[in-house]
Amino acid sequence: MSSWNPRTGVAVAAPPDSTPGQVDNAVAAAVAAADEVASARPAERAAWLEAIAAALAADRDDLAELADEEVGLGMPRLTGEAGRAAETIRFYAxxxxxxxxxxxxxEAGRxxxxxxxxxxxxVAVFGASNFPFGFGVLGHDTATALAAGCPVVVKAHPAHPRLSAALAALAGDALNGAGAPAGALSLVAGFAAGSQLVAHPEIRAVAFTGSQRGGxxxxxxxxxxxxxxxxxxEMGTVNAAVVTETADPDEVAAGFVGSFTLGMGQFCTKPGLLLAPAGLAERVAKALDQAKPQGWLLTEQIAATFGEGVLGLEGAGARLLARTPGTGSGWQAQPAVLAVTPDRLRRNPALLEEVFGPVALVAEYADVAERDAVLDVLPGSLATAVHAAADDPDLPALVARLSRxxxxxxxxxxxxxxxxxxxxxxxxxxPATxxxxxxxxxxxxxxxFLxxxxxxxxxxxxxxxxxRRANPWGIPRRGDG
Amino acid sequence: MSSWNPRTGVAVAAPPDSTPGQVDNAVAAAVAAADEVASARPAERAAWLEAIAAALAADRDDLAELADEEVGLGMPRLTGEAGRAAETIRFYAxxxxxxxxxxxxxEAGRxxxxxxxxxxxxVAVFGASNFPFGFGVLGHDTATALAAGCPVVVKAHPAHPRLSAALAALAGDALNGAGAPAGALSLVAGFAAGSQLVAHPEIRAVAFTGSQRGGxxxxxxxxxxxxxxxxxxEMGTVNAAVVTETADPDEVAAGFVGSFTLGMGQFCTKPGLLLAPAGLAERVAKALDQAKPQGWLLTEQIAATFGEGVLGLEGAGARLLARTPGTGSGWQAQPAVLAVTPDRLRRNPALLEEVFGPVALVAEYADVAERDAVLDVLPGSLATAVHAAADDPDLPALVARLSRxxxxxxxxxxxxxxxxxxxxxxxxxxPATxxxxxxxxxxxxxxxFLxxxxxxxxxxxxxxxxxRRANPWGIPRRGDG
Incomplete structure (x- = not known):
């Protein structure tokens, strides 16, 4: 296995793929630990999580540097993400x-x-490429499964294999130091290892964050x-943002560009479509030209798929409005925004499939009927946004429509x-989940996981x-007086 | 389609299978009703349910008679079940x-x-054969889906097609009278209709109660x-009952026979295995011989599968202890109890597969180690039971072990x-669910369904x-002061 630097496209060695025997051993260790993990008092499991959080926070900068070599998202983002991941684990504690x-x-009675x-x-956890901390080895899935009392076997994401190994080692030490059983958390690597986990009779649940195809x-x-x-x-989706006439168009255009190019568009909650009154497309194009966001895509495959995806949008009838040229090194992204008519959007489902990376569509609607006709064909998504004045009389109906x-x-x-x-x-x-x-x-x-x-x-x-009647753990209980 | 009388094996005509067009229409009606069902205030949806409950309670005796012609469970059981179904719907209201x-x-903040x-x-609901009211057209699945705000398309169970049609008509009138939209509840019939429902892109969830194979x-x-x-x-399982030395063996034997032959053993929670100290097998055999439970199985197929299932248990090494002879009419059951050694139970998984109907195994254990070795290979089940004195020092560990x-x-x-x-x-x-x-x-x-x-x-x-900040529905909310 190799670890690739997105900035250069150069690989260094990474831990090898797990053998079938190693996967079996990881699951066997999880099975052996299951009763002890499950029966630990809440305060005890919370302390395990806090030990992981403390270790992660302490090694934040070194880990972020290692992550940056593998995902190229830059130190400010990655130190921030690592710090937030530690806070998140503390929250789950x-x-x-x-x-x-x-x-x-x-329900006391007869x-x-x-x-x-x-x-x-x-539980088998499949981490994501795009949040090496937030949805990686020590991300939400692992933390909440452990919090719930389940041992975890994580499948390392090939976009950050060395960081994955480092995080698993750090967490292993922290768990051990806090008195958790060996087997509470293990790491395996490789595509075959992932398949083996999903098929394994002792795995009781699978948590995955990533692409439609993978999920x-x-x-x-x-x-x-x-x-x-x-x-x-949990899968990435086209998350629509709707703008009404009462919103500030310049503020929306700048915010939209900032959001869809954040982390080079590699967010499952990236707003992939702006549905807005006339004039917004031009403003968004201008905002992109001004912002000139620079960065790299996580992997060679993501870079290739991104390029194909943008071409696919053009082929489906979207028109390129603006594109930031890259310098050509590594897997540099060329953030782009395209215009599309509401009519085409409604008639071509290919325009409403996620393209992972810094690209978004702007569709200008002529009137509310045209706008709502698009909203009624939107596929399910993780999130949506509305931009409107707080007293816009249209806002309640729009929020209700989007919430469906x-x-x-x-x-x-x-x-x-x-x-x-x-x-x-x-x-x-x-297709969000x-x-x-x-x-x-x-x-x-x-x-x-419960x-x-x-x-x-x-x-x-x-x-x-x-x-028990005396509620020795002092937890909130329903129907208990 | 035919409706069969289990007591005689004679069929009368039942409503025909739904055509593909009828299934599409039922789903289209559900789709058309979805927003109105979803946006009804809680009190409004509760009133819809209460209207169904009232109609069911009012027609209880006639419906029970119709049910008895189709399932042969007897009037006391069926009037009781219909009445409880009405109470259950009121509970969900x-x-x-x-x-x-x-x-x-x-979480007010920023x-x-x-x-x-x-x-x-x-939601597509597949009712069960064995509870024509409790898990039928107006059973738990339908009531809770409607309660949650989802329109329901029920697939009628072929064991009680005429009752299913009567219940759907009754509920349709009640819903209409209470102001619910048409399409809130529809009925379809036939195997192909069921498949069509599960494949239908507008169906958002499936609820099924029945056999392992079906589920x-x-x-x-x-x-x-x-x-x-x-x-x-939700699928039927072998639900183990464990007995310790401190339980009253005669009481256990009589209770076990009563439970595993209730409704001719056609309960998904039937205790299918008694794990008990020496002496219990003989007592259970005697209790069955004394009770001589008489009754019919629900369908010809269930009768055939039951016969094969008992032969299968014998073939897997269980020994017939007692069997109540039937009179031979219709699909009369012959309740039976078989003995098996803990060792065979552990080594032959076929002995731990559900046989639907009035049959159970008794395994006598020599000591606690032998007992616990069986408990450790039990497949998952809906329920288990323990019989022991309240101060039996073994009870806490047994309850904990079973709860897993x-x-x-x-x-x-x-x-x-x-x-x-x-x-x-x-x-x-x-395999419980x-x-x-x-x-x-x-x-x-x-x-x-939420x-x-x-x-x-x-x-x-x-x-x-x-x-909303003022909590106009006055519902309990978390984090709200």
């Missing part, structure tokens, strides 16, 4: 301590029913298993920023602590 | 009114994030769709009774009522 995720519910959630068991392939593979398991595939097609509606902002908290949703209708009831970001992300159990007429001594 | 299912969560759950859209087939079919949708298949393998642990009772409430769980690890995070019974069953949406920085007027 606080979620674990709070205990509401257990869903403890008590029968006496007491319900809580328990971990599913070993769909995993989902279909999992459906050939003898035992059904949940597959939580996405997991998050942003008003007068851009979807690329995803705050981590109790009220966040990162998911949405197909295979599991629309769930999220990969925020406190509710733990729920993917299942409920009800205890009927069990005496106090036979109940788990979360359901 | 109360759940809708309470509003906690919306999961409204508010950004201001507000999260709630919204309905998925049209798995639907799940695999759904995985060939272009758009991934959740499939909630099922959705509900019953202490000193039998799993066949499933109370409907806030703390119930009807689901479990594979394709979606272990969910339940088909109880307040949480609505969650299958997905979260977050509103970021939306002004109050653009928020749905559940998230």
């Amino acid at each position: 606080s979620v674990v301590r709070e205990g509401g995720w257990l869903g403890a519910t008590i 029968p006496d029913l007491r319900r809580m959630r328990v971990p599913l068991g070993p 769909l392939a995993l989902w279909r593979q999992a459906a050939t298993r003898e035992q059904a398991i949940p597959v939580f595939a 097609r996405c997991g998050r509606v942003v008003v007068n902002g851009w979807p690329t920023g995803v705050a981590v908290g109790w009220a966040q949703q990162h998911g949405g209708p197909w 295979t599991a629309p009831a769930h999220t990969s970001v925020g406190s509710e992300a733990l729920q993917r 299942r409920p159990v009800t205890f009927q007429d069990a005496p106090d001594a036979a109940l788990p602590p979360a359901l | 109360s759940v809708v009114r309470e509003g906690g299912w919306l999961g409204a969560t508010i 950004p201001d994030l507000r999260r709630m759950r919204v309905p998925l859209g049209p 798995l087939a639907l799940w695999r079919q759904a995985a060939t769709r272009e758009q991934a949708i959740p499939v909630f298949a 393998r099922c959705g509900r642990v019953v202490v000193n009772g039998w799993p066949t009774g499933v109370a409907v409430g806030w703390a119930q769980q009807h689901g479990g690890p594979w 394709t979606a272990p995070a969910h339940t088909s019974v109880g307040s949480e069953a609505l969650q299958r 997905r979260p949406v977050t509103f970021q920085d939306a002004p109050d007027a653009a928020l749905p009522p559940a998230l």
